[in-house]
Amino acid sequence: MVLGLLPAATRAEAAPATVDMPLVQAAEGVYFVQGESAMGSAANQNFISNAGFVIADGGVMVIDSLGSPALARRLIEQIRRITPLPIRYVVITHYHADHIYGLQALRDEGTRLVAHARxxxxxxxxxxxxxxxxxxxxxxxxxxxSTAVQEPDIWLGADGSEADTVLHIGRTEFIVRHAGPAHTPEDLIVHVPSRGVLFAGDLVFRNRIPYVGMADSRSWVVALDRILSFQPRVVVPGHGDASIDPQADLGLTRDYLNHLRTSMGEAARNLEPFDEAYARTDWGRFAKLPLFGAVNRMNAYNTYLLMEQEGK
Structure with missing residues (x-):
């Protein structure tokens, strides 16, 4: 299977002062738009994350909503270039700003918002x-x-159940699994078995340094294995290009998290000051990846604090 940009004729024309948003086709009836590997800014309109959609018989499923209402409206325009079918659901993989600020534009379409109770x-x-x-x-x-954080219409796991949720649009089945706490407490992944595609949200970053923040990195590593248990042919990450070799490509996120945990865990156990530990750690494998300079030190410091807590 080859991932490719749709022909230029099917792309939305870039309006003045808006970012380019070409569609990438991941499988039959499955598309996504790919944000920049950058920090959010007015210049890029916060287009720094991915969002996808699946065309089913009778409607459309959207995964995440991008980082502004304007971006979400551009996404809706892209959907309308391919199908007039109604947008039935948007699954929110997690509540980080670059994935949720477009939700109100999708709600205006009559779309039902789905998120985990966490x-x-x-x-x-x-x-x-x-x-x-x-x-x-x-x-x-x-x-x-006018931008506001939107509550979902459908709360998954509100009864404490961690069973998979199966949503249907026509004959197409969408398996929604709670994979957190990991990157966030509420991480959801969406598997579309009939298309062989899995939307991983920010459990997977490709070709850039992950944003770790206050994540539970130990559980995050386990969550990556849960993704692979679906044996998807294609994984669409929250950031970066899609993977057609998930077993190999998920390794970067896993290896980076393990490197943080090993290096900062050793420092925390030895009561080594963070600055000294950071300076002596070999970051060579990751140092040339986009956003290393912007987020690596923060990732390391938060992991250092986490490893202190895990060691108690």
Missing amino acids: SREYIGSETARLRLQASRDELFPWIDE
Whole structure:
């Protein structure tokens, strides 16, 4: 299977002051748009993450909503270039700003929003409020006073069950699995067995340094194995290009997390100051990847704190 850009005739024309958003076809009826390997900014309109959609008989499933309402409207335009079918669901893989600020545009289409109940920890929190406030300052006019964090219409796992949820659009089956806590407490993955495609959200970063933040990196490594248990032919990550060799390509995320845990874990056990531990650690394998300079030190520090807690 070969992943490829759709012909130019099927792409949305780039409007003034908007980013280019070509579609990539991952399988029959399965598409995604790929954000830049960059930090969010007004210049890139916060187009730094991926979002995908699947055309089924009777409707469309969308996975994630991009980082602004304007981007989500561009995504909807792309969908409409291929099919007039209604957008039935959008599955929110996790509540990070670059994946959720477009949700209101999809809700305006009558789409039902689906997320895991653990996302309640973020929705309405002070963290969410401050993040939105900062985004309105840093990403204006793409994020402004009209942008709001949206609650889902369907809460998965609200009863404490961790069983897979199966959604149907026509005859197409979508298996939604809670794979967190990992990158976030609420991580969801979406498997489309009939198309051989799995949408991994930010459990998988390709060709760039992952953003670790306050993630549970030990569980994140386990979650990668849960992705592979589906034996997908194609994995669409939250950031970066799709993988047609998941077993090999998921290795970068796993190896990076394990390297953080090994190096920072040793430092924490030996009560070595973080600055000294960071300076002596060999980052050579990862140092040339995009966003290394922007996020690696923060990733290492947060992992150092995590390993201190795990060691108690």
